[in-house]
Amino acid sequence: MIENSMFEEEPDVVDLAKEPCLHPLEPDEVEYEPRGSRLLVRGLGEHEMDEDEEDYESSAKLLGMSFMNRSSGLRNSATGYRQSPDGACSVPSARTMVVCAFVIVVAVSVIMVIYLLPRCTFTKEGCHEKNQSTELIQPLAANGKSFPWKQMRLPTAIVPLRYELNLHPNLTSMTFRASVTISVQALQATWNVILHSKGHNISRVTFMSAVSSQEKQVEILEYPYHDQIAIVAPEALLAGCNYTLKIEYSAKMSSSYYGFYGFSYTDESNETRYFAATQFEPLAARSAFPCFDEPAFKATFIIRIIRDEQYTALSNMPKKSSVLLEDGLVQDEFSESVKMSTYLVAFIVGEMKNLSQDVNGTLVSVYAVPEKVGQAHHALETTVKLLEFFQNYFEIQYPLKKLDLVAIPDYQAVAMENWGLLTFQEETLLYDSNTSSVADRKLMSKIIAHELAHQWFGNLVTMQWWNDLWVNEGFATFMEYFSLEKIFKELSIYEDFLDARFKIMKRDSLSSSHPISSSVQSSEQIGAMFDSLSYLKGASLLLMLKTFLSEDVFQHAVILYLHKHSYASIQSDHLWNSFNEVTNQTLDVKRMMETWSLQKGFPLVTVQRKGKELFIQQERFFSNMEPGIEPSDASHLWHIPLSYVTYGGNYSKYQSVSLLDKKSGVINLTEEVEWVKVNINMNGYYIVHYADDDWEALIKQLKRNPHVLSDKDRANLINNIFELAGLGKVPLQRAFDLIDYLGNETHTAPITQALFQTGLIYDLLEKVGSTEQALRLIGRVSKLLQNQIQQQTWTDEGTPSMRELRSVLLEFACTYKQENCRTTAMKLFDDWMASNGTQRLPTDVMTTVFKVGAKTEKGWSFLWEKYNSSGSETEKNKILQALASSENVHRLYWLMKTSLDGNIIQTQKLSFIIKTVSRRFPGYLLAWDFVKENWNKLVQKLHLGSYAIRNIVAGSTYLFSTKAHLSEVQAFFENQSEATFRLRWVQEALEVIQLNIQWMEKNLKSLNWL
């Protein structure tokens, strides 16, 4: 899944914006029963059980099933349950029942005696005071009966084999009726089937064993706190036997963007239309149908959907049949799916048209609402090329007969990889040559590549549990850049990957960061895994590994891994084992990579050159420079693949040094050199700091001839020196010395990095009222880039990289009021307005033109009118960005309010609006005030765990740099609740403010040299 909004500055790709309607902050453990009436089951013995077993055992005992529920007990013939020699499943004898009843009575008596013992709990350690952590709590079902399972994770005694799901959605009432028939197999004997179900009105449940073939209606228990139901079987389920459950139910369609959701939209003739779609990852399949909603429970799916005739229904698999029903409705049946996880199931009902093309037996189709299908050509072409690339690269054919990509008119995630039915926001799949810029094309290509890569990484081979989400997302993100670099080289997608690495390292250097592989249990913790670290740090580590091992070895390991684990689920160890198999143990890839995946942060590599020797040291790169706040994990060590290039060195033959797996090491150069640049092309996930002389030598080289170093290395040097200056390791003045060469810079990546770093400083200075210094800074940067700015034309000509550079430079010039720029932009805007918006504007500078135009009363109103009438989402986004850059605070407030209401501007755009508003001085305090005033409504609409809320908080606070603001933000979240205050992204927002304060204290007074 990709959840980023295209606007978010940070993960220009790493998007997460979906709307997990997650539980409001659950405890990690199940030691709390919310309804107050709980039964306490204290330790009942001294079995050598693991924790899960122990909990299960205790629960079972309370229900009087202590020996029945354990497979070992059941396999023992003494219990009276057995599998007959021919494999058929038999029922217990009457004698057995009597024995069971006796044992139950004894077990319950023992429990009661123990329960009544005053103030004492028996454990392995003896008697403990009541209320200590050894207490185990028995949950209660909604009807007051005991619920037989207390864990958040489902038991593994029963596994699903096949689902048959019949759905009849009503798009006007936004409700659906449904039934699901689930074939299951018992791996261990048990009396209950525990599965997920959320928000269903279950009317009937039947149970049938393979032997009796007779449906029996059975009781269900519901435990909404964990979204679980228990089906109480009429007979014991025996290991090795198959059973069938049928559940009939009805439910409301979700009104958020999560689950099976419905919405209305207006078409080009202003008619209201209805649409239904799904977004299940991570935990919402359970709200569409009762199921075993964990990724490891793979099964096959047969889906049938009843719809009105005018609609099209789509699901993961090709349509098998359509039957006209008596009442004029149509039932579509889709072929049985491959074995897959529930979060990948998808279905869509709406009015759509498509473009299609056959690729070696797979029909690739791009669907959109009828009036927009003309914008689907680019996506289709891109998908066809990428599909062929991935099939060749992975040496595994895409296994389905069809691959649909659907642009959904209202969709909060950016895109989702449902097997065979990829879903997208309209603006990320549709391309309109009149309004889509080169950046839009790149974004579309990246997202399609990402979701296609998931068809192998994630769909074919799936993580067992959400703690290893980064394997899915890191690989899909890595493959999106890798594949595009191979097949659309002209896009220079490496520039985007480089920029993404800079941004993710900034985030990973905070103490509020986390290891990409972290244990998770609750829905809130699972939701939090969908952050940019899982995506981009994961991808960055894979790039480092690929560079270190070589492209061939990397590909072999990937192919081996995918072949070995097809249709199965894995842990990250399986991935590393495949690498180790290919390296033939000459390198312990698992040992090396775990230093990166299990630790948060990354190393700072310090280089000191003495003659022909390079002395290397590593420590954690930690953003906080307060003397008292040292990283607690100072002892952490990374296995770092070091590479370097020297003056006269050849990039194609650079030396890759064996791993630095100690705190320090020495590299022997073959000769004395003028300078050395470590971490070639920034393929390694670390920052490098040089001794003073070596920085000087590099700065001199850049001034003399920057092109001796690659553009990636030049951008890398700019990034590293500014990050080090932020830490106080290098004087800020030296960082500015380094970018003094920019007048000779011809490439996009170094210029965008320099503008990013200096823009951040400008923003901070401007917000604390240091206008004079801010202007001096901008004056200095403008002077450096003057030649490049003047060379730009207001066209769409040139390579994608040149076009992006043009977009960045003219945006910079117009933002900082360079008159030539503003005059030209205004002229273009006036002509465009005079043509009633029909005259074509150059797409790459369209946002800049709109921003300048939006500064006049008339221009703003005209843009707003166009926003409402435009049929192109990419154009609407550009207009919205211009509207939110206004200097009129009343308009800014109105925009935020209108987006929060969600009727005219979709609420999914709000986080982008807030970030844009807060970036400029007029809106910077307004945005935070808006967030505070509307907090309850924001949380209610977007949900506390959503990526949108995280972005809203970060976007409205990241430029605060005073203690007063820090206290205010802190107090605001403390007043919400302890749990809210402790959320990782709240802590991250506070940490960013603290770092800004430190930066100001350190640098503000000494900026006179600017």
Ligand SMILES: [Zn+2]
């Ligand atoms: Zn993804």
